[in-house]
Amino acid sequence: MTIKVITAPGPVCFPLLxxxxxxxxxxxxxxxxxxxxxxxxxxxxxxNVPIDMxxxxxxxxxxxxxxxxxxxxxxxSANDHIAQAIIRREKLKTELVYVDNPQxxxxxxxxxxxxxxxxxxxxxxxxxxxEERAARSGLYVPxxxxxxxxxxYVDLFREAYLQGIDNFRKEPEKTADLVNSKLxxxxxxxxxxxxxxxxxxxxxxxxxxxxxxxELLNGTD
Numbered sequence: 280m281t282i283k284v285i286t287a288p289g290p291v292c293f294p295l296l297x298x299x300x301x302x303x304x305x306x307x308x309x310x311x312x313x314x315x316x317x318x319x320x321x322x323x324x325x326x327n328v329p330i331d332m333x334x335x336x337x338x339x340x341x342x343x344x345x346x347x348x349x350x351x352x353x354x355x356s357a358n359d360h361i362a363q364a365i366i367r368r369e370k371l372k373t374e375l376v377y378v379d380n381p382q383x384x385x386x387x388x389x390x391x392x393x394x395x396x397x398x399x400x401x402x403x404x405x406x407x408x409x410e411e412r413a414a415r416s417g418l419y420v421p422x423x424x425x426x427x428x429x430x431x432y433v434d435l436f437r438e439a440y441l442q443g444i445d446n447f448r449k450e451p452e453k454t455a456d457l458v459n460s461k462l463x464x465x466x467x468x469x470x471x472x473x474x475x476x477x478x479x480x481x482x483x484x485x486x487x488x489x490x491x492x493x494e495l496l497n498g499t500d
Contacts (some may be wrong), residue, residue: 281304282304283316284316284317285307285312285313286305286307286316287307287322289319289340289465291317292459294475295375295440296457296461296462297443297457299442299446299457301445305341309322310326314424315427315436319423320422320485321357321420324491331426331428332437334419334425334482335424335442335475336478338423338424338474339397340369340398340410341408341412342388342395342398343395345395345412346395347394350376350377350383350387350393351381352397354377355379359375359377359395360370364416364418367494368478381398397409401476401477417490438481441480447475448476451476455468455469455472458471
């Protein structure tokens with residue numbers, strides 16, 4: 280019997296796709312219900328889906344910190360919600376500049392049009408991990424990527440997910456190509472393996488994320 284999984288088509292699902300396991304029936308969506316759901320931690324909270332397991336942390340970095348004008352990808356993204364929460368909590372005057380393509384961010388920095396940014400960990404720029412920056416404002420963010428996983432599937436899921444990460448470590452390019460072949464939209468190969476190799480596997484239950492939930496839901500339950 281296969282276990283149904285609904286996942287966002289991004290880094291959160293890369294290790295599961297890379298595992299080669301045939302125990303999971305994977306569908307790509309940002310809504311719907313299934314025994315296992317994978318998405319960004321922020322999206323799961325906003326969807327009112329319980330986080331049973333934090334999968335990966337460190338997908339994004341703040342460079343060098345929140346400045347006067349900060350570039351980031353896509354209004355309404357997980358990074359956007361966290362950045363806005365930090366700005367509110369610290370009463371900053373940061374103006375957010377949104378781009379349609381993450382590759383535009385470096386150009387804006389080099390041209391001096393922004394003085395800060397939230398970038399993928401694969402960008403090559405040194406910065407503080409977004410979760411760590413949020414912690415400075417007293418806000419616990421349970422990693423970048425998380426999952427709803429019923430207790431009866433935890434061991435099987437963890438084994439497959441860690442196997443996928445191990446496959447990336449052993450054969451990054453081959454594994455990235457395998458993952459891309461299963462995705463509805465293709466990613467740059469270097470981003471696929473780079474994001475997984477640079478992120479930190481967590482694979483455990485989250486801490487208390489009630490404050491983040493209040494921020495994301497504008498203080499309402």
